[in-house]
Amino acid sequence: MADVHPEHAQLQADRIYLGWQYILLHPDPGPPPKRPSPAEEPRPVEGPDAEEQELLRRERLQEDMLNRPVRAVRVFMLVLSGLFLVLAVAGYLAWQFTLIGLVATGGVAGICSYALLQGDRAVKYRVLEQRARDDRQRQERDKELFHAQEEHAQRYREWQESKDRHDRQLTWYAVAVPDEIDRIDVAGGTLPGWSALVTLLGATRLYSGGHLTVLDLSEGAIAKDLIELARKGGDDPLVWVLPVDLPRLDLGATLKPEAFADVLAHVVSVSEEHRTTRDLSFDNAILERVLEVLGENATISQVTAALRALAQVGDPRDDLKFGLITATQLERIGTLFGRGVSDRVVIERAWALESQLRKLETLGTQAVRLPPARLRVVSMDRQAGVFGNRVLGTYVATALTHILRQSPASDRPWYHTIIVAGADKLRGDVLDRLMDACETSRTGLVLTYRSLTPTVRERLGRGHAAVAFMRLGNAEDARVASEHVGTEHRLELAQLTETISESLPGLDGGYTSTISQVDDDREERAESRADLAEDITESTEWGRTADKISEKERVLQRSREFLVEPHQLQQLPTTSVIVTDATAQGRRVRLADANPAILTFPKTTLGELEDVRDAVLSLDPGDGNGEPPPNLGPPPPRLDWRKGRQ
Numbered sequence: 001m002a003d004v005h006p007e008h009a010q011l012q013a014d015r016i017y018l019g020w021q022y023i024l025l026h027p028d029p030g031p032p033p034k035r036p037s038p039a040e041e042p043r044p045v046e047g048p049d050a051e052e053q054e055l056l057r058r059e060r061l062q063e064d065m066l067n068r069p070v071r072a073v074r075v076f077m078l079v080l081s082g083l084f085l086v087l088a089v090a091g092y093l094a095w096q097f098t099l100i101g102l103v104a105t106g107g108v109a110g111i112c113s114y115a116l117l118q119g120d121r122a123v124k125y126r127v128l129e130q131r132a133r134d135d136r137q138r139q140e141r142d143k144e145l146f147h148a149q150e151e152h153a154q155r156y157r158e159w160q161e162s163k164d165r166h167d168r169q170l171t172w173y174a175v176a177v178p179d180e181i182d183r184i185d186v187a188g189g190t191l192p193g194w195s196a197l198v199t200l201l202g203a204t205r206l207y208s209g210g211h212l213t214v215l216d217l218s219e220g221a222i223a224k225d226l227i228e229l230a231r232k233g234g235d236d237p238l239v240w241v242l243p244v245d246l247p248r249l250d251l252g253a254t255l256k257p258e259a260f261a262d263v264l265a266h267v268v269s270v271s272e273e274h275r276t277t278r279d280l281s282f283d284n285a286i287l288e289r290v291l292e293v294l295g296e297n298a299t300i301s302q303v304t305a306a307l308r309a310l311a312q313v314g315d316p317r318d319d320l321k322f323g324l325i326t327a328t329q330l331e332r333i334g335t336l337f338g339r340g341v342s343d344r345v346v347i348e349r350a351w352a353l354e355s356q357l358r359k360l361e362t363l364g365t366q367a368v369r370l371p372p373a374r375l376r377v378v379s380m381d382r383q384a385g386v387f388g389n390r391v392l393g394t395y396v397a398t399a400l401t402h403i404l405r406q407s408p409a410s411d412r413p414w415y416h417t418i419i420v421a422g423a424d425k426l427r428g429d430v431l432d433r434l435m436d437a438c439e440t441s442r443t444g445l446v447l448t449y450r451s452l453t454p455t456v457r458e459r460l461g462r463g464h465a466a467v468a469f470m471r472l473g474n475a476e477d478a479r480v481a482s483e484h485v486g487t488e489h490r491l492e493l494a495q496l497t498e499t500i501s502e503s504l505p506g507l508d509g510g511y512t513s514t515i516s517q518v519d520d521d522r523e524e525r526a527e528s529r530a531d532l533a534e535d536i537t538e539s540t541e542w543g544r545t546a547d548k549i550s551e552k553e554r555v556l557q558r559s560r561e562f563l564v565e566p567h568q569l570q571q572l573p574t575t576s577v578i579v580t581d582a583t584a585q586g587r588r589v590r591l592a593d594a595n596p597a598i599l600t601f602p603k604t605t606l607g608e609l610e611d612v613r614d615a616v617l618s619l620d621p622g623d624g625n626g627e628p629p630p631n632l633g634p635p636p637p638r639l640d641w642r643k644g645r646q
Contacts, residue, residue: 019592
């Protein structure tokens with residue numbers, strides 16, 4: 001099989017990477033075939049000559065037992081002949097009779113001697129015959145052993161080839177979706193799992209030359225590793241921690257009054273889940289009229305001052321004193337909505353609007369010109385109030401929506417990517433507007449949901465979107481997810497995924513604001529080392545944890561299969577992601593590990609499984625099985641943040 005190094009196994013700008021799937025195209029061949037050994041009887045220590053002597057001794061012993069009567073007769077005849085001679089010499093027996101006796105006894109003795117000689121020859125013949133028989137059997141065994149060893153050598157060569165393919169094969173293939181999709185919905189998961197997914201997805205988008213905005217509503221600092229990774233690669237991320245950095249947040253400052261009124265109306269609705277479109281329209285009408293009075297570039301503090309005047313709350317002279325409104329504006333506000341019964345309704349809504357928008361009064365009051373950055377993170381301080389954070393999150397999401405609506409459609413899908421972590425904290429209509437704005441502007445959108453609320457279920461996978469499921473602790477959420485994926489799918493889970501997930505600590509600390517700091521060594525950072533694999537190892541918790549795992553554990557792993565059932569989804573490892581997306585061949589279901597440290601493993605490729613197989617077939621048509629060769633794919637390339645594909 002030819003050695004193939006597909007050049008396409010590089011990070012591609014038109015792919016959204018969500019993790020790696022563990023696949024063994026070449027199964028483990030097991031232990032090597034056992035070498036055949038001759039099945040011979042044990043020989044004495046003295047060797048084959050001693051064995052032959054022992055056989056000769058046994059045969060002679062047996063022959064002696066059989067010839068014992070013959071020897072006795074021969075001895076008797078010899079004694080009898082001697083007696084005849086003695087009697088003849090003594091004169092007791094005539095020589096005629098003596099001669100006859102000697103002839104008779106000598107003949108019988110001769111016959112006995114001849115019989116004994118024949119027996120001895122028979123013993124030697126049987127020994128020689130046994131030796132020949134043993135030689136023939138030994139030759140047969142040697143012949144059989146030779147053929148067995150030849151077969152063993154062939155089987156061993158085949159086993160060695162299989163072992164080499166198994167040991168040298170790639171084990172981690174990229175799981176990505178094309179940038180043709182409009183959105184990725186991530187359902188379930190833990191904060192560490194989100195951290196892994198955001199770090200991987202964000203790092204690959206930044207390397208591809210794109211820009212990334214993270215709206216972190218989880219209060220868990222899930223983009224902390226991504227920020228460190230971006231710094232290591234030479235970028236200078238901008239991080240806002242709200243509400244502390246609210247004065248330096250100028251998001252929405254350039255919106256027209258109509259759009260600004262719409263944003264503020266949705267911010268107020270965050271506390272009223274069951275408000276109708278009519279209610280939003282009423283609030284929007286009030287805010288539009290107030291902004292018309294205040295004029296262009298009105299601040300939130302001016303809006304709240306006008307609403308207090310409209311709701312007749314407090315002393316308007318205080319707002320006049322601080323310059324929030326003018327006397328002319330105060331007079332116009334008093335005549336905006338006539339007099340009568342409806343005035344009561346306006347006052348109540350103005351009061352409600354003012355009470356909600358007060359949380360945004362410092363917005364943009366200390367805005368400064370910030371340097372450009374490809375990574376922007378807006379987060380909520382976990383020490384702040386839960387309701388206040390929801391108001392701030394809704395404002396940022398709605399303001400982003402209006403900015404996107406005013407932007408022309410990009411010619412590069414997902415060039416700008418927005419990640420909203422904890423999107424289930426936003427109202428359904430806010431999510432709908434953000435989805436539509438991202439789709440029309442061709443901005444990539446990733447939404448992560450902790451739980452599958454009715455609002456989330458209605459929107460999960462809607463439109464041209466990929467859906468990713470992570471650990472779902474709630475039984476009902478797990479049931480809904482399993483029905484969405486399909487319980488007939490059998491997925492393969494690597495042991496390493498479970499091992500690392502069990503050893504990871506929780507997320508510590510929060511974000512550190514960067515927008516108030518002047519980066520004097522920006523040029524020096526831009527010239528720093530930009531090897532993504534090394535940066536992941538050095539600057540992320542994932543890389544440091546994986547670095548403690550031995551090389552053998554990284555390469556040689558076991559795996560287990562499971563069906564997509566509710567109890568399995570409740571026990572998924574922290575970084576496991578079940579990715580479902582639609583293709584021309586049908587809907588795909590793949591299990592991935594979002595751990596970014598897998599990029600540093602020697603058996604990882606940035607190519608997808610299907611693409612790698614196609615490359616092998618095109619480069620080596622003789623490989624009919626469609627499986628990659630033993631050393632398919634180069635090691636992970638050195639990824640330069642400054643040289644993203646344009």
